[in-house]
Amino acid sequence: MTIHPKTRDLARHLLAYEANAGVSSEAMEPATLRVYEKLRGNLRVLVGVAGFHALASRALTLARSEVPGLGAVQVAADGKLQGISEIKSAMKADEKWIEEEGVILISCLLGLLLMFLGEALTMNLVLNVWPAAAFDNGNVRDGRKA
Numbered sequence: 254m255t256i257h258p259k260t261r262d263l264a265r266h267l268l269a270y271e272a273n274a275g276v277s278s279e280a281m282e283p284a285t286l287r288v289y290e291k292l293r294g295n296l297r298v299l300v301g302v303a304g305f306h307a308l309a310s311r312a313l314t315l316a317r318s319e320v321p322g323l324g325a326v327q328v329a330a331d332g333k334l335q336g337i338s339e340i341k342s343a344m345k346a347d348e349k350w351i352e353e354e355g356v357i358l359i360s361c362l363l364g365l366l367l368m369f370l371g372e373a374l375t376m377n378l379v380l381n382v383w384p385a386a387a388f389d390n391g392n393v394r395d396g397r398k399a
Contacts, residue, residue, distance in 0.1 A: 256360045260367065264288075264359035267379070268352070270386050285355030286337050291382045292362065293332050299378070305332045308369075312361040320354050 271284040271291075289309075296305045309328045317323045326336040337355075366375045380386075 256357070256364050257367075260364050261356060261360045263379070264356045264363055267383065267386075268355055268359060270383060274385075283337055283355065285358060286334060288355075288359050289334055289337075289362070292359075292378075295378055295382050296366075297332065302330075302332060306330065308365050309334070309362065312358065312365055315361040315364075316354075316358040319357050323354060323358065326358075 267288050268284045271287045293305055293309070296308070300308065306328060309332055313323065313326060313328055313334075326334060329335055363375065363379075366378070370378070
């Protein structure tokens with residue numbers, strides 16, 4: 254699956270938004286995990302736990318083809334990601350690489366959503382999860398609150 258550049262941009266902006274909007278208790282978790290968890294919370298309502306697990310597992314498999322370092326990451330039965338925090342602490346020296354891993358993982362998840370749900374429903378979901386994010390023609394304008 255080839256990830257469209259706009260999908261990567263959306264993932265980058267959502268991660269930047271979460272990194273900038275995180276409250277102190279959330280700041281300990283990587284932005285990738287916060288974005289993932291917010292999507293998981295809303296998608297479980299739409300597709301159920303098993304449906305989300307299937308989407309997340311496929312997204313992780315696709316992301317691993319680009320980033321083998323995600324091999325330590327697992328999707329638990331309830332859909333939670335396990336292993337992201339361990340990768341972050343093990344690779345502190347290369348923060349940019351860790352950020353790109355997150356972009357690829359979230360891009361793969363968003364790409365699957367776009368494929369299965371369509372652009373309108375996917376963007377509606379994103380807007381429901383991040384209502385304060387500034388969007389322009391379906392894209393986040395910047396990573397900060399409006």
